[in-house]
Amino acid sequence: MADDGRAKRLKSSQEGGVAEVAELRARVAELELKNETLRQENRQHAGGIAALESENEQLRRRGRAEGNHEVLPVVVAATVDLSRVDTSIVIHVTSFLTSSNELLNLALTCKSFGWRQPMLTLNWSLVEEFARQAVSSRTTDAEMSSLPRYVSGTTTWLSILYRYEHLLEFDVLLGGFIEHRNGDKTAVCAKGEDHFDSVAVSIRYTMKLGAHYAEFLITGAPCIGIVRPMPGLDAGAYQENFHWFDDLLFADFLAQRSDDWGDSEVHACEFSCDDGTMNCTGWDDEIQFGLNWEGMESCQPGDTIGMLLNLDEGTLTVYRNNRRLGVIKDGLSGPYCWYVSLVNRPSVTDEVSIKRGTLPNSDREARN
Structure with a gap:
């Protein structure tokens, strides 16, 4: 009777061990499948990165051929309504532009910068407003007396700022x-x-x-x-x-x-x-x-x-x-x-x- 008990326990133990091994094998197979999936995704990402790097290199070469070593062409699909942006914020951002050429480039970028803005008291563009502020803050009274006077339709604040930047030249x-x-x-x-x-x-x-x-x-x-x-x-x-x-x-x-x-x-x-x-x-x-x-x-x-x-x-x-x-x-x-x-x-x-x-x-x- 004792031997029969031991035999039953041994058989039961062997059956349990076989089940655990089968479960572990199934788990290993599952993990290996996940690993293979991750490897495939990594390969796909690597291919995408390589493609992007190739495209960037082509754009850099095109930029160098056109004489521009820094700027890559950017296509913007979205349209932003700048009339909803507070004017003071736009003027503050514009204040980081220090020269008349930079302001001119900004004016040519978008009509919201270069066209007259009814929201401004004097009904001129945001670029003109900042050019006026730049001239007023930088020039002395003596220098102002040597600069052209602003005349609507004839002399712009942007042109006055340009003259101030080239104040002393042998003309x-x-x-x-x-x-x-x-x-x-x-x-x-x-x-x-x-x-x-x-x-x-x-x-x-x-x-x-x-x-x-x-x-x-x-x-x-x-x-x-x-x-x-x-x-x-x-x-x-x-x-x-x-x-x-x-x-x-x-x-x-x-x-x-x-x-x-x-x-x-x-x-x-x-x-x-x-x-x-x-x-x-x-x-x-x-x-x-x-x-x-x-x-x-x-x-x-x-x-x-x-x-x-x-x-x-x-x-x-x-x-x-x-x-x-x-x-x-x-x-x-x-x-x-x-x-x-x-x-x-x-x-x-x-x-x-x-x-x-x-x-x-x-x-x-x-x-x-």
Whole structure:
């Protein structure tokens, strides 16, 4: 009887073990099926990734062929109604665009940016509104007086912002021995024959009121100064030696005189970087040439010459490498433009670049 019991228990135990093994095998088969399914999905994903990478590479090549190394073409299927977006939010986002070219590109992107918006008080575009805000926040009163005025239908705020960004350029070249350096209108250099003068004028930046400070990086020994604006002077008529102190040309210069020149007879005044002297003329019989003045210094190639024209005080002050030399001329009134006079010498060729500057700290604090 005992042996029979053991036999029954052994048989029962064997049957249970066989069932567990069968269950485990079924579970293993199920897991292997799932693993195979995952492997197939991974292979599909890998193929998709490879296809996307191939497409991206094709787009990059197309971009490089078109001269654009960064931007890939994007197709947007959805239409967004920007009239539902709060204007202040759009203007805030637009404020991260810093140049007139960026704003122009935005205006061309969508009529909601570039077309007039009835929601704005003055009924102009969002781009125009931000251009107006940019001009108003960045420019001084003196600079604003030198910029075009906004006229609806004629002058846009976007064009005014562009002019502000290119405030100081040598717009007019007089004489046949000068050229822009590498096409850059902020820089000029002498050319051609030795000891022939030519002049570059920043005529579009006409200074009429307030204080104006500009910096000139020099090579050689140019002359730097101010001259009356003469927009009607025909630059093409002067292709030989040219400077403001040629008495044969005084009649041409005075023919450009306008009422806003005022009472001051100082029509051209310059600082000589060669010996530090001052030259001045009213385009009459008297020419002040090579005058000494308190604080005068000669300059070296590589120096930065600062010029401060203060029309509130009627003075022209000279700086050398951020150090104030002194007032070179007083009694000034009426409008003036910056100019430089260059000569091509055997030893060195005159070159000058112009940019807006900031007064040295000591002088700015004294003025405040």
